[in-house]
Amino acid sequence: MSFDLDTPEADRRAAEEAAEDYDRRRRSAAEVRDVRLADVVERGNHRIRELLGAENWLSLRKRMHGERTRFRDLLQPPAGLEADYDSLDAQRRANVQAYFDSLGGDRAQVRRIVEETRSATQELLPRTEATAGYASWLHDDERPAPPDQGAGRDDPHAWTPFRPPFPGTQRGFDPHNLGGFRISRTRFLDQFTGLTGNELRLDNNDADDFDNGWAVVDTQIGFNFRAPATGAVEIFIEARCGSALHELRVVDEFGVSDSSTSQENFLMMHVLHNNVTAPSFASMSRFKWVTDRTGVIVREFLTPGGLFTARLFSNGPIQRGQTVHIRAGTRTSDGSITNDMEINSKSTMRWSLGTVWARIAP
DSSP states (O other): BBOOOTHHHHHHHHHHHHHHHHHHHHHHHHHHHHHHHHHHHHHHHHHHHHHHHHHHHHHHHHHHHHHHHHHHHHTTTTTGGGGGHHHHHHHHHHHHHHHHHHHTTTTHHHHHHHHHHHHHHHHHHHHOOOEEEEGGGGGGOOOOOOSSGGGGGGGTTTEEEOSSSOOOEOOOOOOOOEOOOOOEEEEEEEETTTTTEEEEEEEEESSSSEEEEEEEEEEEEEEEEEOOSEEEEEEEEEEEEEEEEEEEEEOSTTTTEEEEEEEEEEEEEEEEETTOOOOOEEEEEEEEEESSSSSEEOOOOSSSEEEEEEEEEEEEEEOTTEEEEEEEEEEEEEEEEEEEEEEEEEEEEEEEEEEEEEEEOO
């Protein structure tokens, strides 16, 4: 992260220590969670292998790989130029299903193992506690106003507006993979215009029995705020939506495959102070798709160009006269659990922060 050059050294150190403490706690929780998730997935894989038998399970994996390779080869030129994609894909899945049945596989039992493992996995995945954001043209929220030039300037709970260019920035990325997922991100960040955003991709084109991939990516601007009173910090974000696109491609391998993919975007703020234990979030766009069928899904719920707002509070107070560093921007949190289904998940979120208002909450 970067700071305003005018930030006093003591305040800079305090902000860095608060940020490092938050990162340490988040990493520690993630390490414990990853161990528990790996155990759940391994138990699920063991139950599937035990049900089919080790040799049959390995034979099925090889057959699936072979059918996938053959299917792709049939799409290559010159013959592939005239190929019927849907017909070839249906034949691929039918061949794998017939081979599974020839091994004496119990579809109902496999589905039960898959569902139990998926439920146990979802219980362990991180959740973001958030309020709701608002579409400004549909919600009569009381908007902040600059302090009056007269007596209002002495109000300890008056709003202070912060607009571009912003002096500080922050970038965060926390990927996790149990299986064959490739996780990547692209950031959109311009402190001079208030642009924040992320493109987050989760790709798995050779899924195993239970593959899990998830990631969190933050992009924020930062500024300093001097507290005129003691109390919790209240932030009001006015942001214009440039893009809020959810995209997902899923490909079924055979009859007992399934997947669950989620994408969620937030406006966020974080007061870097040792009394404040975590950022605060407003949920802006949420997408979830649970399926056992091949498909391409594209959704955009937010109105492009629309003005949206978020009212957020720090979860701890700061002292009167302290200067604190405040981050504001956006977080994307995406995840996918797949059982023998190809996954290509992409979310693209872009926000322009016009004004970030700050005050000590009355």
